[in-house]
Amino acid sequence: MADFKDELSPELIRALGQDLSVAWAAFDRAGFERTAGENLVGLEMKARIQQIAHALCASMPADLDVADEVIRRVLAGGGMQGWASLPVNEYVAVAMLGRPDIGLPLLAALTPRYTAEFAIRHFIEAQYEPTMERLRAWVADPDEHVRRLVSEGTRPRLPWGQRLTRFIADPRPALELLEELVNDESLYVRRSVANHLNDIAKDHPDVVLEAARRWAAKSTRGDYVVRHGLRTLIKRGDPEALSILGFDPEAPIEITGLECSHPSIPIGGETTIAFTLRAAAETKATIDYVVHYQGAHGPKAGKVFKLSVRDLPAGEAVSFVRRHRFAPVATRRIHPGPHLIEVQVNGRVLGKAVVDVYAPAATDPQEH
Template sequence: MADFKEELSPELIARLARELAGASASFDRTAFEQLAGTGIGELELKARMDRIAGALSATMPASREEADQLIRAALDNGGLEGWASMPVNAYVASAMLDRPDIALPLLAALTPRYTAEFAIRPFLDAHYHLTMDYLRSWTTDPDEHVRRLVSEGTRPRLPWAPRLSRFVADPTPVLGLLEALVNDDSSYVRRSVANHLNDISKDHPDLALDTATRWSLSTTQGDFVVRHGLRTLVKRGHPAALAVLGFDHSAPIEIANLACSPSTISIGDTTTLTFTLRAANSTKAAIDYLVHYQGFRGPKAGKVFKLTVRDLPAGQAVPFSRQHRFGHLAIRTIHPGPHRIEVQANGRILGATEVEITADQPPEASARVV
């Protein structure tokens, strides 16, 4: 998979130049391409974005009104699709920060091309009340991308973006925005609301639970939002979050025959986790497993992997199986050593085993249940 920085390529710069020049004969395409493209291949993603946005600042009309007209003309011509819109968003967020009356409606026009979720955030810091007024009005916009911008752009912990410390400290001002969107007809919008609720749960679990409980009782399309929005608390085994979703944290469930096969593997290989569960009473169970990956300084905290949701009949042994590959990923390096695997049901750890990871192809060995 190509690195995201490669999206901001010389080819994209040439396309963006062509689309802006097509919208205005006065746009200096040559100067823009030279400023934006020189040395671009040596830069990382954010630096590339800043370079292209800076080139736009140097070559777009000095008048904010004229720059707005040029960008809108490019949009009307069908341009600025996909990644080509991102440097334009960054340009608007910097060069037009002093003119929110022009910039905010322009970001609403740009966001359907890809997303303006990053560009809206500086305006929340610089022009909080005005930006919130726009966001409230956008909750009823006919375009789902604009409605999603309301939720996604205000996420306190939006990935790849600086945190919104105002909403990390106190997310209550955005709850009204989320309330207006939780029943949105668009699943695209509802998923954003769920992700926003999950962000809130990391800093204010009680507020997230109160909100999720209210939504679970009153919303018409909020079931997914509640489930997805409480996923971090559920993975942590939070009893109240589990209860909102219909899982009994204290339900008596026993585990047997827990093992990994093979129990010694090389980096990049796969082991199969098997076990059986038996519930004393008929029980709805959320079943996960946690892998404690080895780090440079020993085992890490468990990484939770969802396995399944299953109704367990009273007294009946139910078998489960899941393959897990211990391979390097962009976000994770596998180190040799014992890796503890725990099985949890309804947030309670029921048992654990280990798989030994080696750098070389190992002989078969037996799993150790601990």
Template structure:
């Protein structure tokens, strides 16, 4: 599988050069390509974006107004000719250029980012403007909540996420998310699932620092919104995994429901790194119960067992007095985000946020 960094390639640089040279006789395509490609191979993804953006800064007009006009012409031309030279990763480099070279000119930079976000999301590039020009940028974001373009509306939510993956953290919203949460209010019932998914992810970000505020918001949205069910359900996922009683109650799960666990086992109970065990168990409810059923794995870390990693299993209506059996195969394989270490791994079964019981699988080193 190709690495994402390989998308920022000499071929992409060539497409960028074409996008600008087609609308400007003074754009030095050869000089730009030489600057952008030289040294690109040794860089990782983010560094490649920065490198190409720096090359753009060295070749585009020094005047921000002239550069903005040229970028807008290139975007308009790209939309008309259908070549897509400014689509995808190529647009990411242009966004980065705007976020650095035009940081002192939000009056021209923000409209450009609004135009470019449908080519490749400007969620990363908008964040420096929030830090540097808070009031101006927040006013623009508020205006964008009513944009006809779903990409622009999504930019409002995604660009202000406190803990956006790959993006710089917005500590002002980590400390106090009041202003970013206000931007979400017009988007909860957005007709676009693309937008609502971002709102849910934003709400989930906030839940990591302000669970009480998120629970209050989720209760209100669940009661008032017309399309907010997905937003609430997906936005509470971290709290649900933590077994938060308030979050569970919002989604219709009783944290204290009478559920008992029996016949829990892992088969085989001893495996080699890379192998799979089957987790099996039975649940008994004394009254009809809607149950969110998960299991937790306490992986071995460098200094002992880690906190449990929650894996979603299923949501099931448990009938009164009737046993219901479950099983799930779980592989103890190395993955990009986790190294498997030998040792006992505790497996816990969780229903409606309560740990009902545990067993252990012994994982030994590969032979």
């Protein structure tokens, strides 16, 4: 599978140079392609974006109003699609940071090509008041991509994006924007609002719970936003978040027969977790399991995995089975040692089991 960084390729640079040279006859296409493509293969994605943007800074018109016109000509001709828009966004964020009057509308024109959610964060940091004024206007923009930019661009902890410390400290200005988007007709926009709400929950759970209560009671399309926006709090077993979504943290539910098919496995192996739940009365249940991975210096905090959301009938046994592989992934190493597994229902741990994970080179204990 190709790496994302390889999308920012020499071919993309040549196509971008071609489009710009057509839009502006004085564009130094050769110089741009040379600077943008220098040692490209050795650069990661962010560095490639920055290098291409730096080449644009050196090659585009010094008059920013003219530069704005050049980019808009390319857009009108169908250029700067997909990945090609990302270094252009970065160029706008660097070259036009002092001109939010042209830089922000240009990002709104660019964001439907892919997304300007990373570039606009520079304007939020350096040009807060004019940017917020523009964002407040964009919540009613006819283009769903621009409305999504309002939510995604202000997320305090956007993956791969710079953190917005002002909104980590005080999310209320951004939350005011979300209030206008929670009932947006576009699921694309509402999904962003939910992710933004989940970001806020990591620092200000009380703020999120208050908003979620209000949206759940009054919004017309906010059920999706509330459900997905509370997911971190649900995984933590927050009783108020569970109650908002209709889960009773105190519901009498018992677990029986909890076992792992292979209580001792090598790194990379898998075990099957099986158990039965029985509720005393009909109960809506969110069922997770939690794995406490071994770290280099002992067990880590639990990693929650979603298993099911079910209506448990009164007095009836309901069985659950889930395979779990202890294989390394990009964000997690697997260390040998005992790994505690907990079954969590409506935020409460009902049962525990332990799987011993050992290095593949070790003798398999099951052979003895």
